[in-house]
Amino acid sequence: MVSLRLPIANPHLCGGSILSDSYILTAAHCVDTLSPNDLSVVAGIHNKSDQNGVIRQVDHIFVHPNWSSPENLHDIAILRLSQPLELADNSLLTRTCLPHVHWPTIIEHYPSSGTRLAAIGWGNRNSSLLDNSPDNLHQVQVFSIDNNDPNCIESRYDPEIQFCAGLHEGGKGDSGGPIFQWLNNRWEQVGIRSFSKGCAIAGNPGVYTRLAYYYHWIRSIVVDTNVQPPLTYTCDNAKTSCGCGYKNVELTPSRIVGGEEAVPYSWSFMVSIQGRSSKSHFCGGSIFSDSYILTAAHCVEDETADNIQIVAGVHNRSDPNGVIREVDHIYVHPGWSSSSSERRHDIAMLHLSQPLGLASKPLLTPICVPNVQWSTNVESYPSSGTRLAAIGWGNIKQSWSDNSPDNLHQVQVFTIDNNDPICNKSLYDTQVQFCAALYEGGKDTCQGDSGGPILQWLGDRWEQ
Known part of the structure; x- marks a missing residue:
């Protein structure tokens, strides 16, 4: 157990637990508005006032990219310390154990109902506006x-990522602090204290972030991002007529939170679809040919051609030197229906009023499209588990506000089997739709990336 501290007067802010020598686990709501300079961690203490604790500064805050404050969804964050805790040399410090149950096991019932748990912290002991x-x-x-208890249903929002714990006469806890179950020979952390509608008030159980859901996300930060260098995908424009950028793609295979910035001009077929008068980006698209752009139907169904322009050949959306073309016709797939939540046939083509001039512009390249015909079994293309790259200028974390980057971002994801329960919750028609993501969340395209491409590497080129 550790105490998270603020710089002025060094007050206790939230609890946390030790993941490793250099990483601390806590709640997103504790740190989402702070910078690393605002935080320090104190470990190896029983009393908050103890002056002999192990103090470390924070140099990076990883907030889960799908964190949503109104409902406290994905209320989890990881702090990287500027200096290791040196656990091997300090018998007062030890790391927490993560759940041994995680995806693909069903996690909505872990910990199971009625499990005896221990919550720890320096939090308030009773409901009061004062610090007690x-x-x-x-x-x-x-x-x-x-999960089906009426008090729990009233308190939590998503049973897959949250669970309830408490006593019928009320409970108590510490925001960001751990909750454990005993496994006969060790304590295993199963949750992080997120919120409750009251402290020690009967009928208001505490709501905890379900750690079993986030096992892979945690491991990706604590392990993967430290050891795996980017992979370079060598593409020769002289040997293929499509699917190659001006520069080679360098894609990090580890699960970087929210993706990473792309090598400038490595995705030369990506375009920004913008309002003609506002010049504001609202969707992505890809170059199909000299005069056609491929995008999503939902991006343009309510637009008229004279309201849209595309910008190609840019890495930063603010770049004034991009190739700008106006749109003179919008072709929305006839099977698309905006009134349906199923979003079947979500595809559209934009015809440009003037060709892009691909032959004379090395920064622009058309995309390659699949050579798999409808008569074959298209439902299994791309096959389950295929490594894919999604690109765009979309939001890099889930938020009601616009936090989309100016520079083009990329993220590695994988196709998910059509019959996987995670996919079944989202998919409506396996002939015309497929799922791709990472099961632990945190990597996928977000709001501003609608209409943008997702691609697989074919050994010498990228195919959309």
């Missing part, structure tokens, strides 16, 4: 509550 938190570390025994 103790100086010494406190613990409380609680029990996990069935």
Whole structure:
């Protein structure tokens, strides 16, 4: 157990737990508005006032990219310390154990209903607007509550990523702090204290972030991003007429949160679709040919051609030197229906009023399209588990506000089997749709990337 501290007067802010020598696990709501310079961590103490704790500064904050503050969804964050805790040399410090149950096992019932749990922290001991938190570390025994319990349903929003725990007469805890179950020989952390509608108030159980859902996301930050260099995809424009950028793509195989900036001009077929008068980006698209752009139907169904322009050959959306073309005709697939939530046939083509002049512009390249015909089994193309790259200028974390980057971003994802439960919740028609993501969340295209391409590498070129 650690205490997260603010710089002025060094007050206790939230709890956290030790993931490794250099990483701390806590709640997103504790740190989402802070910069690393605002935080320090104190470990190896029982009393908050203890002056002999191990103090470390924070140099990076990883907030889960799907964190949503109104409902406290994906309320999880990881802090990287500027200096290791040196666990091997300090017997007062030890790392937390992550859940041994995680995807693909069904996780909505882990921990199972009625499991005896221990929540610890320096949080307030009763409901009060005043700070009545103790100086010494406190613990409380609680029990996990069935997902279908009326009090739990009223409190939490998503049983896959949240669970309830408490006592019928009320409970207590510490934001960001851990909750554990005993496994006969060790304590295993199963959750992070997220919120409750009251402290120690009967009928209001505590809501916890379900750690089993985030096992891979945690491992991706604590392990993968430290050891795997980017892969270079060598593409020769002289040997192929499509699917190659002006520069080679360098894509990090590890699961970087929210993706990463692309090598400038490595995705030469990507375009920004913008309002002609506002010049504001609202969707992505790809170059199909000298005069046609491929995008999504939902991006342009309510637009008229004279309201749209495309910008090609840019890495930064603010670049004034891009190739700008107006649109003179919009072809929306006849099977597309905006009134349906199923979004079948979500595809459109834009005809440009003037050709792009691909032959004379090395920064522009048309995309390659699949050579798999409709008469074959298209439902399994791309095949399950295929490594894919999604690109765009979309939001890099889930938020109601626009946090889309100015520079082009890329992210590695994988196709998900049509029959996978995660895919089944989203997919309506396997002939015309497929799923791609990482199961632990945190990597996929977001709001501003609608209409943009997702691609697979064919050994010498990229295919959309």
